[in-house]
Amino acid sequence: MGKPTGFMEHGRETSPERDPKERIHDWKDYTLPLAEEKLKEQGARCMDCGIPTCHTGSIINGMTSGCPVYHLIPEWNDLVYQDQWKEALQRELKMNNFPEFTGYACPAPCEGACVLGINEPPVAIRTIERSIIEKGFEEGWVLPKPPKVRTGKSVAVVGSGPAGLACADQLNKVGHKVTVFERHDRIGGLLTYGIPEMKLPYEIVKRRVDVLEKEGISFVTNTEIGRDYPFKKLQEEFDAVVLCGGAAKPREMPIEGRELKGIHFAMEFLHANTKSLLDSNLEDGNYISAEGKDVIVIGGGDTGTDCVATSVRHGCKSLVQFDIYEKKSETREEDNPWPQWPVVYRLEYGHKEAKAVFGEDPRAFAVMTTKFVGDENGHVKEVHTIDVELIVDEDGKRFRREIPGTEKVWPVQLVLIAIGFVGPEQRLIEEGSIETDGRSNVKAAYNNFQTNIEGVFAAGDMRRGQSLIVWAINEGRGAARECDRYLMGETSLP
Known part of the structure; x- marks a missing residue:
């Protein structure tokens, strides 16, 4: 640790995001690089916490806490602060073969377990991780290293x-x-x-x-x-x-009307879109388009959010994402203490984009789908839902109870199911x-x-x-x- 007061002097900063209203018109990375001087400041925020829990990946209360590949996070944070980028890359690659994959797409359970996060915003670990490997490629430090001897196996x-x-x-x-x-x-x-x-x-x-x-x-x-x-x-x-x-x-939804046209699994939608995009910049038309449609995404996880972001880029008419869970609070609840992953309300990248287009968070919380209804051509036209509440009985068993009088009918022409695998x-x-x-x-x-x-x-x-x-x-x-x-x-x- 190079700067004992770093976490007191600098606030948390992560990779800045492009303007949602701008980025929804292309398929480029929605983030921008953080300036190198800012990255050094973020490295300085890594404190001498004695027993760092950021790199001790484990499962607590069913959720990942800390980094499962045991990244040497405090070490490369300090090396970035010291402007020793090549050495930081060496430490980063020691435990993680592909820090660029985690740097771009990991939800960063390491940050949820950061000791600083007990009472301050945690260290921007994922931003630093991604910046190290990107600098490594830019500087030509990431080179092929074939093995010198083959085993014959x-x-x-x-x-x-x-x-x-x-x-x-x-x-x-x-x-x-x-x-x-x-x-x-x-x-x-x-x-x-x-x-x-x-x-x-x-x-x-x-x-x-x-x-x-x-x-x-x-x-x-x-x-x-x-x-x-x-x-x-x-x-x-x-x-x-x-x-x-x-x-x-994929996890199925065995409810009335599931066989109707216009209802797809999330991966069917995402896979076809990416393939068409890489093959022809979507010019071949070999994908499921959300353009001009009322879209409903069922499932509140990351895959559902990816469907939201993709639908917005297609130019959908309207967009709602159903989340079976209740809306979270802005801060940790008492039953979600550090170093558990913080289960709090967040606007992810896709939600920000939908909000920029439609004016509000696209999610409908504590909503359960009850049936699909089709038109005369066998194409989905309505989704029927009811609100639910989480109940814990005297034995500690948890279940969702339907709330009478909260039934609702949603117009739709494209349904994307993203409820896991x-x-x-x-x-x-x-x-x-x-x-x-x-x-x-x-x-x-x-x-x-x-x-x-x-x-x-x-x-x-x-x-x-x-x-x-x-x-x-x-x-x-x-x-x-x-x-x-x-x-x-x-x-x-x-």
Whole structure:
């Protein structure tokens, strides 16, 4: 810690955002770089807290607290303050293979656990993290480093999301020949097709993939294991297999009218939009357009917010996002103490954009959808809802009770369902006779990652269920370590 009084002298500043009214007309990054002098000040805010909890990732009350990849946050904060950027990059890359992915798209549970955050705005950790890696690329410090010696062992990694890429990177570093299989036409998994361009530009993903390719990793696209490429053949051709296929099976809404046209899962909407955008700048028309439509997004999480931001850019007529939860307070409640993730009211980037266009926060809180109604052509025209309240009974059981008299009918021509995922798709799992747990995820113990099949490992959302990018990187690294141990009898990987 270079400046003991830094947190008293400087307020929190994060990457500035472009004007919402301006940025909704393009698909560019909605943020701007923070000036280097300001970044040094933010690094100075990192206090000598004795026992830093920002980098000790854990689950508290069902939510992530701190950084699951155990980022050396106080160290690189201080190095930025000291203007030692190259050294800061070295410390950043020691624990996180892809700080640019987390720097752009992680919700930053590290900041929720920042000790300064007990009674002051926390250190702007994510802004500093992203700035370090961006400076690293700008200065030419991020260079391909192929392994000097190859082991003669080969590993197939199924899935090219953050877990698959982290696993491949680690295994390649120790000399194994790694091939990554991706069913889509571009590498990146949900980094590419699940997060919109204005939040995580594809050029950021492609830039890193190019480095990995130059380091010796092979990438095979448009190839789905279990359909285009038999799983058994994969086992025969490689010494080990790591499954990192994600949890792409969306949660369904089994209510009246679900079969109507105009009702889509969020990922169907987001994937098609990004693909068309990257293929043709949306000129091919191969996407689900919200232009001129009354849009309702069901689900209050990050994916729902991405649907809001995308719909606004299409030029929707109106927009509402249903959130089953009640509106949060501006500050932590008593049952949400530090270092838990602060469950507070926030206007995320998409909400700010919708507010700029329509004049208010697009969310309707504590609302439950009861049915969809269609027109004579079988296309959705109405969403029926009722308000709900959270009740805790004498046994501590929590449930939502409908409030009579709060029924409402909403006009709509496009409904986007963003209520989460229920697990991985099962084709590959069934073909490989791979055991699953009670939630349909691949069964493999954390920190071991070995499935019931010899030489087959699993990591990321495919193993743990829907989670954060940073947990996927954690698991990809862990699975690589155990795969290396399996292949070599010992491992030097962390």
